[in-house]
Amino acid sequence: MYIIFPNDPSLSFMNEVLIKLQSYIDDKSVNVISCDPDDASYIEARKTIQSIPLASKIIFIGHSTPSLIYGGMSVDYERKCLIDLASMSVFKDKEIVLVSCFSSKLLTSSRPHRNYSSGIGFGLLPSELGEIDAHNKMNKIGIEEGDITEFCGILSKVIANSVLYWIANDCRLIDVYHYLKILLNREVNEISLSNGNERVSEMLYYVVNESMMD
Secondary structure, rough: EEEEEEEOHHHHHHHHHHHHHHHHHHHHOOEEEOOOOOOOHHHHHHHHOOOOOOOEEEEOOOOOEEOOOEEEOOOOOOOOOEOOOOHHHHOOOOEEEEOOOOHHHHHHHHHOOOOOOEEEOOOOOOOOOOOOOHHHOOHHHOOOHHHHHHHHHHHHHHHHHHHHHHHHOOHHHHHHHHHHHHHHHHHHHHHOOOOOOOHHHHHHHHHHHHHHEO
16 A cells, blocks of 8 residues: 655645554555655655555545546745646546545546546545635535644545555445545534534534545
8 A cells, every 4th residue: 555645734634644654664565655845845746656566555635626636835946746647647647535525526637647546535634724715615604723723634544544454454435435435424413412613513514425436
């Protein structure tokens, strides 16, 4: 398994995934591909991604648009394209989970480049309050900074547990997708039953309904 995890301060909440996978990272059954905020690291990351064997399991955790995935960034280095639409062919005949905004649209647009290989994608996965404006339903429920923090904590936990499930059961990607949705729906139900934060519950509801298995 390969995890592509660019070095980007806005992704720090997803470090829980790496923490939970540390034993697998230590024994090399999970390989982490980083992309630091500099030109040389972008070049090296692209080369490493291109060398991933066929039939591999891949998780990308980062930022994306319907036409590309981004690499690392910092206050001194602007976020840049790591893999563009045409270069999505590097994921040809490999299973990929794109934990990034609007990655469902990227999966759809990249189908012929990937040889229609299996993938999981999402709609908006907000890690910053300003991103809510891009969603015409989330931006109407009065989301606050604390809601984003709570949402990100739940999302990182769900992704980590879904990856652990994938590794432990060595199962099909469709089974991982069903398990992921079960975990998300469970979080929605637990919030509702405990009279918790309904804004976070609604955000998770949209994540479930806008996710896709391609």
